[in-house]
Amino acid sequence: MQSTYFHTEIKNGIEYLIIENEVATCRISLFGGHVLSFIPKRDNRDRLWVSPLAFLNGERPIRGGVPVCWPWFSDDHGQEKGELPAHGFLRTQHWAVKQTDSTETLSKVVLIPGTTKGKGFEFDASVELIVEVGESLTMTLVTENTGDVPFSFNCALHTYFDVENIKDVELKGLYGEYKDKLSDWEILNTPTAYIIEGEVDRIHLEAIPSVVIERDQSDYIAIESSQHDSLVVWNPWQGAATMSDMDAFSYKQMVCVETAITQGKQLLPGEKCAMRQKVS
Template sequence: MAIAGSVTVSESQGITYLNIDNRFATAKVSLFGGHVLSFTPKSDEVDRLWLSPHAYLNGERPIRGGIPVCWPWFSDDHGKEKGALPSHGFLRTQVWQLQRSEDTSVGTELVLSPSFTRADGFEYDCQVTLTIIIGESLSASLRTENTGVTPFTFNTALHTYLAVPSVQKVELEGLSGQYKDKLADWAVKDTPQPYKFTAETDRIHLNAPSTMTLKDNGEAFTQIGSDGHDSVVVWNPWQSAASISDMDAFGFVHMLCVETACTQGVALSPGESHTLTQIIGPPERSS
């Protein structure tokens, strides 16, 4: 298979990486996990993704940071006891294959697929593909197609770790309505306005907008687009980061997870498909 001209391939500690450098941006994708690790637009040279300096980059554990792929369940919602199956499913610890790469007028397109989609906890016939477009913005689309004869239901998320200058100073704009607070025994609460961060946060917002914006000291610096989702998950471990083996105690300061997700169940009949998309980039500038 021919590799697009903007793509080079490298390997380290058993992990194969796709390194993209086109006229719009640079990016890095790990085939372990089908995992986008960085995206830096050339318009401002600011990486929009956060990768833990202590992330396991040897294939032994899921990678902390970037855009982990959660599928076919979110968190431990797999119907068995917690810990019986891997959290967030089994795609983020697989080696994915590059099916196609192409340079186009809007960026570099990569199409990846996992090694397998049937495992304990999900034994249905389906096809999963991840299409990544590196242009002025980063687009990641996870498509699930039911290729069998049995209907199934699944959950999924693009568990994106966004880089922020300081989480204590940023504001997330675009969310409203109510959310489920995982840290308060799933209590339903109203979304704060303005939406700022002063403590550990783990929330599932069921009002799922198509556009959100991160602001730093009142100025927009990252725009987040979503499609095919029924939820937005917002997470920051705050001081609990000290107990996470692949984060440092103050790593929480420079990251915020804003996840495009399906947490309420996507039902697919035979022949049907579903696509979950997240688009990340600099805010649109008025001319």
């Protein structure tokens, strides 16, 4: 694909879609339907983080950017851990470009996975990832029940945000209760001053509409979410050293704030859910 605003390239067996207009650039791996980079030209600073040790050969999910988790989140698939792939099976599929459209300041692409059926989910469904690149990055994950029976699913836009130093970061706008994976899923209250000082793996159980990541005193990332039921906050801290696709100190440059459905969303035949995350 070659046009004014869109072009593709292939590297190490992965096809990438590059979007560039007058206000921003964006890079998407069609392996996984995976947004890897969003750089507004007003400051030329990437909002997203990709691990320098990420596998970029199509053999494993990519660490960083915005992995698409569907039709379950983490290992919440009703079977023993390891029986099915964590976060579902869409992030290891090749996605196709269904539609593109662009003006000078807003470019849109619609991506679709090769299949939405796999072990653990045999229902009739369609999925689209709509990516809009302008002054902000908007990603909409649309799930439709195309069958004759209801089904339930979970999903997430598992976004890794780029920060210079995690010790300078404060999250603002989170509230309510969260489930703490590190404390055997104990239900705890959101801290008033939300800073990251160690490993964090939390599912905030509110449809919080907006969160701000203060990267330092003069810089921030704004996140707006809709049609979700949770926000997930994750940083592996020194646990990064045990991961083959992260180096021991890369936890200092990233934090995940994930727009998610983790409490189960039921769709009746013909119904749709359009979960959206906007990053500015």
